[in-house]
Amino acid sequence: xxxxxxxxxxxxxxxxxxxxxxxxxxxxxxxxxxxxxxxxxxxxxxxxxxxxxxxxxxxxxxxxxxxxxxxxxxxxxxxxxxxxxxxxxxxxxxxxxxxxxxxxxxxxxxxxxxxxxxxxxxxxxxxxxxxxxxxxxxxxxxxxxxxxxxxxxxxxxxxxxxxxxxxxxxxxxxxxxxxxxxxxxxxxxxxxxxxxxxxxxxxxxxxxxxxxxxxxxxxxxxxxxxxxxxxxxxxxxxxxxxxxxxxxxxxxxxxxxxxxxxxxxxxxxxxxxxxxxxxxxxxxxxxxxxxxxxxxxxxxxxxxxxxxxxxxxxxxxxxxxxxxxxxxxxxxxxxxxxxxxxxxxxxxxxxxxxxxxxxxxxxxxxxxxxxxxxxxxxxxxxxxxxxxxxxxxxxxxxxxxxxxxxxxxxxxxxxxxxxxxxxxxxxxxxxxxxxxxxxxxxxxxxxxxxxxxxxxxxxxxxxxxxxxxxxxxxxxxxxxxxxxxxxxxxxxxxxxxxxxxxxxxxxxxxxxxxxxxxxxxxxxxxxxxxxxxxxxxxxxxxxxxxxxxxxxxxxxxxxxxxxxxxxxxxxx
Amino acid sequence: xxxxxxxxxxxxxxxxxxxxxxxxxxxxxxxxxxxxxxxxxxxxxxxxxxxxxxxxxxxxxxxxxxxxxxxxxxxxxxxxxxxxxxxxxxxxxxxxxxxxxxxxxxxxxxxxxxxxxxxxxxxxxxxxxxxxxxxxxxxxxxxxxxxxxxxxxxxxxxxxxxx
Numbered sequence: 233x234x235x236x237x238x239x240x241x242x243x244x245x246x247x248x249x250x251x252x253x254x255x256x257x258x259x260x261x262x263x264x265x266x267x268x269x270x271x272x273x274x275x276x277x278x279x280x281x282x283x284x285x286x287x288x289x290x291x292x293x294x295x296x297x298x299x300x301x302x303x304x305x306x307x308x309x310x311x312x313x314x315x316x317x318x319x320x321x322x323x324x325x326x327x328x329x330x331x332x333x334x335x336x337x338x339x340x341x342x343x344x345x346x347x348x349x350x351x352x353x354x355x356x357x358x359x360x361x362x363x364x365x366x367x368x369x370x371x372x373x374x375x376x377x378x379x380x381x382x383x384x385x386x387x388x389x390x391x392x393x394x395x396x397x398x399x400x401x402x403x404x405x406x407x408x409x410x411x412x413x414x415x416x417x418x419x420x421x422x423x424x425x426x427x428x429x430x431x432x433x434x435x436x437x438x439x440x441x442x443x444x445x446x447x448x449x450x451x452x453x454x455x456x457x458x459x460x461x462x463x464x465x466x467x468x469x470x471x472x473x474x475x476x477x478x479x480x481x482x483x484x485x486x487x488x489x490x491x492x493x494x495x496x497x498x499x500x501x502x503x504x505x506x507x508x509x510x511x512x513x514x515x516x517x518x519x520x521x522x523x524x525x526x527x528x529x530x531x532x533x534x535x536x537x538x539x540x541x542x543x544x545x546x547x548x549x550x551x552x553x554x555x556x557x558x559x560x561x562x563x564x565x566x567x568x569x570x571x572x573x574x575x576x577x578x579x580x581x582x583x584x585x586x587x588x589x590x591x592x593x594x595x596x597x598x599x600x601x602x603x604x605x606x607x608x609x610x611x612x613x614x615x616x617x618x619x620x621x622x623x624x625x626x627x628x629x630x631x632x633x634x635x636x637x638x639x640x641x642x643x644x645x646x647x648x649x650x651x652x653x654x655x656x657x658x659x660x661x662x663x664x665x666x667x668x669x670x671x672x673x674x675x676x677x678x679x680x681x682x683x684x685x686x687x688x689x690x691x692x693x694x695x696x697x698x699x700x701x702x703x704x705x706x707x708x709x710x711x712x713x714x715x716x717x718x719x720x721x722x723x724x725x726x727x728x729x730x731x732x733x734x735x736x737x738x739x740x741x742x743x744x745x746x747x748x749x750x751x752x753x754x755x756x757x758x759x760x761x762x763x764x765x766x767x768x769x770x771x772x773x774x775x776x777x778x779x780x781x782x783x784x785x786x787x788x789x790x791x792x793x794x795x796x797x798x799x800x801x802x803x804x
Numbered sequence: 805x806x807x808x809x810x811x812x813x814x815x816x817x818x819x820x821x822x823x824x825x826x827x828x829x830x831x832x833x834x835x836x837x838x839x840x841x842x843x844x845x846x847x848x849x850x851x852x853x854x855x856x857x858x859x860x861x862x863x864x865x866x867x868x869x870x871x872x873x874x875x876x877x878x879x880x881x882x883x884x885x886x887x888x889x890x891x892x893x894x895x896x897x898x899x900x901x902x903x904x905x906x907x908x909x910x911x912x913x914x915x916x917x918x919x920x921x922x923x924x925x926x927x928x929x930x931x932x933x934x935x936x937x938x939x940x941x942x943x944x945x946x947x948x949x950x951x952x953x954x955x956x957x958x959x960x961x962x963x964x965x966x967x
């Protein structure tokens with residue numbers, strides 16, 4: 233029988249769970265745990281400079297690997313600083329376990345120093361949270377936390393650990409449970425066979441079908457099945473911002489991503505379709521535009537592991553609750569065995585129409601002889617890295633340009649805060665990726681507004697040698713805010729301009745990194761090449777781009793999917 | 805449309821706050837809420853009455869089911885069911901009012917459970933409409949205090965909500 237203190241049990245449980253890295257920041261209520269961490273070498277701790285960054289780092293790791301990320305912080309401010317990170321992961325269904333210190337159980341409720349009701353504060357933004365009430369519960373709670381975080385529709389789980397649960401000299405028997413069984417939590421393991429059959433019949437009968445795939449395909453590790461089904465059918469596919477990489481962007485059947493800043497052809501094809509096969513997406517408002525005008529002629533098949541995502545905003549004609557990989561696999565079999573075949577003439581006519589849309593617009597922007605366009609930067613990066621880099625982004629225009637012009641053929645490589653839209657996400661997420669993918673190129677495409685929301689992490693990058701490349705698309709303004717003000721507020725730029733930007737080169741150098749400024753168009757590609765050749769350095773590339781550029785296409789507010797601005801002057 | 809949703813919930817600290825929190829987070833409305841342990845001490849039974857379109861009610865039940873601590877739930881209003889609410893009400897009762905109130909209490913099959921020289925305390929159970937009807941019959945001017953338990957419900961026949 234092995235006797236361990238609560239703190240040792242916690243670390244031992246992490247080892248038994250197979251956790252290699254945790255990201256965090258120490259403080260009073262977590263000190264027993266940090267001491268236990270110090271006395272072993274299996275679980276490695278990465279010390280960030282702000283707890284929010286620890287969560288984004290764990291999140292970046294989780295998105296790149298598909299495995300749950302782990303965070304350790306202290307009570308009170310340590311815990312509350314994680315909230316934005318937790319909410320970010322929650323909105324994008326990212327598996328995380330956030331371990332929070334808490335004041336001693338005897339002090340809870342007395343407004344003790346650094347006390348916050350973390351269970352209450354985190355409740356709306358977690359998949360679940362758990363509180364330790366006896367040290368012996370710790371291994372079971374840790375096991376349960378990872379199980380809940382990673383299964384079904386994944387999400388963040390908070391574990392609240394009062395300090396007296398980790399007291400060093402109080403030892404209990406350590407038993408790490410082999411299995412987790414929860415009577416009230418049983419995610420679906422397969423879809424309803426009858427519904428799947430019905431969906432396949434509808435797919436075969438469709439004249440203007442489209443596949444609309446989302447982040448669930450990546451989270452559900454179903455990109456192979458999706459690709460196989462789509463190729464087998466020969467139908468067009470579009471995906472959401474979160475679904476980028478779930479189907480190769482360079483493939484002819486791929487129409488690009490859809491929604492507010494999606495491609496003209498994908499939005500047009502959605503609007504005019506007669507059948508939408510939605511796979512692991514959730515008809516988010518940034519996709520549908522006005523729901524009452526959404527795709528009037530389309531019948532909808534919706535596959536999702538989370539029944540609450542189905543018919544939430546758009547009613548599904550055929551709902552299928554189940555893991556996307558298992559459901560798609562069954563569909564592939566049924567399509568292969570089906571006596572009915574797709575209507576070749578109708579599908580050919582549909583493709584002809586789609587090709588016309590693609591030719592009419594596609595993705596384009598106007599270049600300028602002397603000003604660097606942000607889109608050109610992303611295109612150059614895509615060329616120079618063969619489209620194979622991990623790309624994280626923050627939130628705003630740079631995020632949209634990155635998503636539009638970097639062509640991802642693989643999943644888990646495009647890493648952004650799609651649901652919550654968290655500025656400050658990009659750098660720590662990139663760090664989380666780089667730590668476990670040291671030989672891969674990791675780019676953080678950001679803007680001068682977003683990067684300053686977690687700039688302190690340059691220090692963490694120095695400590696752990698994380699040579700990410702920060703691509704700052706510097707337009708000297710909060711670009712997306714300014715774009716909306718240009719379009720909706722007669723160019724009254726309320727607080728969207730930053731008049732006192734730091735010298736990012738000196739700033740990078742102050743943290744011990746390399747800074748490179750690019751402000752002439754002819755320097756763009758050669759300098760980017762130099763930057764990418766500096767394998768061992770974190771390089772902060774400050775690129776002065778067109779200050780007046782807008783992101784297009786852009787859906788017209790409260791319109792249907794087909795109502796878009798294609799440039800500052802063209803509206804369809 | 806008004807609905808009665810009955811939930812079996814893990815009898816654990818914080819479980820109730822998750823249910824209540826869900827309603828406010830997602831802008832659903834709670835009209836009444838009752839909760840108490842069941843014969844199985846690991847489970848609580850919670851009854852919530854709410855209203856909304858079919859779409860909203862579908863979302864409410866799905867979102868409730870997503871909560872890890874919700875074990876099972878049923879929308880009682882989908883089938884034949886019995887609903888009951890308990891009301892205790894203090895009424896001004898002096899002079900000739902006393903006999904009149906007594907008669908009304910009898911008509912509604914309530915009981916006077918406490919008496920002073922000027923006050924009757926009445927206990928009444930039934931569905932919510934019946935309790936409303938009693939207050940209306942008495943007239944609000946005579947009512948000193950009302951406490952209602954909120955709705956509890958159970959399906960008719962052999963249908964059972966259990967593990």
